[in-house]
Amino acid sequence: MAFIEIRDLTVEFTRIAEDGSEVPGTRAIDGISLDIEQGSFVSVTGMNGSGKSTLAKCLNGLLLPTSGSVYVDGMNTRDDDKLWDIRSRVGMVFQNPDNQIVSSIVEDDVAFGPENLGIPPLEIRKRVDEALKQVGMYEHRLKGAHMLSGGQKQRVAIAGAIAMRPECIVFDEPTAMLDPMGREAVMKMILELNAEGITTILITHFMNEAAQADRMIVMQKGKVLADGAPSDIFSDLEMIDRAGLELPPLIELREKAGLPGCIMTAEDMAAELKRMKDRQDPGI
Amino acid sequence: MSIEVKNLKYTYNPGMPGETLALDDVSFEVHDGETIGIIGHTGSGKSTLLQHLNGLIRPDSGEVWVDGQCITDKSAKLVDVRRKVGLVFQYPEYQLFEETVAKDIAFGPRNTGIPEDQMEKRVRAAMSIVGLDYDEIAESSPFELSGGQKRRVAIAGVVAMRPSVLILDEPTAGLDPAAHDEVLAMIETINASMNMIVIFVSHNMADVARLSDRVLVMDKGKIAMQGTPREVFSHEDELSSMGLGVPPVRDILKKIKEAVPGFESDALTTDEAAEDIRKYFGLK
Numbered sequence: 001m002a003f004i005e006i007r008d009l010t011v012e013f014t015r016i017a018e019d020g021s022e023v024p025g026t027r028a029i030d031g032i033s034l035d036i037e038q039g040s041f042v043s044v045t046g047m048n049g050s051g052k053s054t055l056a057k058c059l060n061g062l063l064l065p066t067s068g069s070v071y072v073d074g075m076n077t078r079d080d081d082k083l084w085d086i087r088s089r090v091g092m093v094f095q096n097p098d099n100q101i102v103s104s105i106v107e108d109d110v111a112f113g114p115e116n117l118g119i120p121p122l123e124i125r126k127r128v129d130e131a132l133k134q135v136g137m138y139e140h141r142l143k144g145a146h147m148l149s150g151g152q153k154q155r156v157a158i159a160g161a162i163a164m165r166p167e168c169i170v171f172d173e174p175t176a177m178l179d180p181m182g183r184e185a186v187m188k189m190i191l192e193l194n195a196e197g198i199t200t201i202l203i204t205h206f207m208n209e210a211a212q213a214d215r216m217i218v219m220q221k222g223k224v225l226a227d228g229a230p231s232d233i234f235s236d237l238e239m240i241d242r243a244g245l246e247l248p249p250l251i252e253l254r255e256k257a258g259l260p261g262c263i264m265t266a267e268d269m270a271a272e273l274k275r276m277k278d279r280q281d282p283g284i
Numbered sequence: 285m286s287i288e289v290k291n292l293k294y295t296y297n298p299g300m301p302g303e304t305l306a307l308d309d310v311s312f313e314v315h316d317g318e319t320i321g322i323i324g325h326t327g328s329g330k331s332t333l334l335q336h337l338n339g340l341i342r343p344d345s346g347e348v349w350v351d352g353q354c355i356t357d358k359s360a361k362l363v364d365v366r367r368k369v370g371l372v373f374q375y376p377e378y379q380l381f382e383e384t385v386a387k388d389i390a391f392g393p394r395n396t397g398i399p400e401d402q403m404e405k406r407v408r409a410a411m412s413i414v415g416l417d418y419d420e421i422a423e424s425s426p427f428e429l430s431g432g433q434k435r436r437v438a439i440a441g442v443v444a445m446r447p448s449v450l451i452l453d454e455p456t457a458g459l460d461p462a463a464h465d466e467v468l469a470m471i472e473t474i475n476a477s478m479n480m481i482v483i484f485v486s487h488n489m490a491d492v493a494r495l496s497d498r499v500l501v502m503d504k505g506k507i508a509m510q511g512t513p514r515e516v517f518s519h520e521d522e523l524s525s526m527g528l529g530v531p532p533v534r535d536i537l538k539k540i541k542e543a544v545p546g547f548e549s550d551a552l553t554t555d556e557a558a559e560d561i562r563k564y565f566g567l568k
Contacts, residue, residue, distance in 0.1 A: 179326045266540075273561070
């Protein structure tokens with residue numbers, strides 16, 4: 001059994017007209033089935049409006065299916081009695097750092113989740129300290145949250161998720177509003193958490209971030225357009241174009257320079273070109 | 285049409301514990317039809333500078349001249365200044381509020397007393413400049429549009445004021461790759477077709493390289509460097525010490541140069557880099 005099982009998931013948003021009648025609205029998710037394995041790192045990409053964030057919100061019951069089901073560790077998200085269990089297993093980090101800080105002091109904010117799970121105070125203290133150390137924000141624990149930069153706030157939001165000791169964290173465009181340094185720090189954090197065994201789902205518009213996952217899911221109009229290893233996804237140029245995505249700069253350069261398709265990192269490219277040069281100048 | 289900024293100084297919270305010198309003797313000029321990219325680490329003073337350019341903030345000392353008029357002078361009429369200098373904030377689509385696209389775009393011009401019988405023409409022209417089809421979406425709710433379309437509606441609202449200078453704070457942040465590309469193309473069109481001065485702030489170095497005639501680098505409230513993108517991005521180590529990066533293709537080229545001594549390239553785009561690689565390594 002996979003950690004998260006999504007079966008024929010459909011989500012529709014209906015509108016209520018002024019006279020109180022329901023107007024059938026958009027189908028944000030249209031019959032998706034997916035398995036997400038424990039400990040894996042899955043990235044989800046697709047155009048604005050393709051259903052990525054709706055999918056994310058279904059993974060811990062923030063949204064419930066219109067039809068179909070989502071199981072987390074065998075528990076159905078429709079099952080009211082299991083909702084707290086599900087949410088303590090699947091944490092969320094959203095895009096806007098300002099929308100997810102609830103307390104005025106950094107350490108209080110990180111403690112908010114564990115407090116609500118009813119964890120004893122001494123244990124909360126321990127978890128908060130550990131989580132803040134892990135994201136490199138321990139020295140800032142007594143600061144006002146409003147004093148932090150966007151990247152720092154986002155790391156505090158991640159600490160808040162970690163302090164709940166989830167088995168899985170869903171990141172919904174966590175780096176979209178950050179500057180390059182903030183983005184790099186958050187991405188490094190995500191990779192470290194995954195290396196520690198936390199199942200990681202990353203929604204992003206940045207292709208170089210998506211390419212670092214083990215598995216990439218490309219969404220379009222509420223459906224899964226492609227699902228596979230990043231190296232396979234980025235070799236299907238026609239699909240990338242159809243999905244409104246772009247190639248990461250390295251792969252774009254590889255294609256434009258006509259280099260072999262097995263090159264996936266800048267190091268690969270440098271090594272391949274060095275080999276070519278050595279072959280051309282055998283004397284040196 | 286030109287902008288001249290002379291010895292601008294501005295301090296937040298003067299005399300208070302949180303006193304911060306945000307702009308420290310900033311001077312530069314912008315000439316007719318130029319596109320200027322401003323880069324700098326979070327907190328380097330970029331946004332403070334932008335807000336001086338249309339009189340949202342008055343400097344402690346120094347002057348801003350737009351089109352021969354000193355806008356920092358106490359007698360300057362700020363309404364005129366803002367008609368001349370249009371400022372598009374970050375995530376401008378959050379400021380959309382009207383029932384229809386046409387009404388939202390007309391809001392600014394209507395408030396400056398443009399007669400109603402000219403309004404449709406204004407709105408049509410502004411929509412055409414940002415690449416939106418009037419007949420298709422003018423009567424739609426702005427909230428039903430895609431992310432990229434919403435952003436262009438918001439920008440059209442500023443363009444409809446017919447400013448001589450368009451200032452954009454992170455115009456492509458948070459957009460998917462296709463919408464990102466649309467907004468970049470739109471900025472190029474605005475600059476070329478209306479000969480408008482465009483000044484934009486961005487963390488995306490590839491965008492800065494593509495759009496800018498000149499790049500201003502801000503660091504700790506000062507202009508640390510300025511020049512063409514090629515000049516500025518050749519100072520990689522200095523940029524890195526200010527917490528700034530270079531276009532992603534530069535990082536790849538650096539690895540290749542390390543592996544293959546003798547290979548040189550100062551490319552800023554993947555097209556240029558591919559060309560240099562093909563030439564040096566004799567690829568077809």
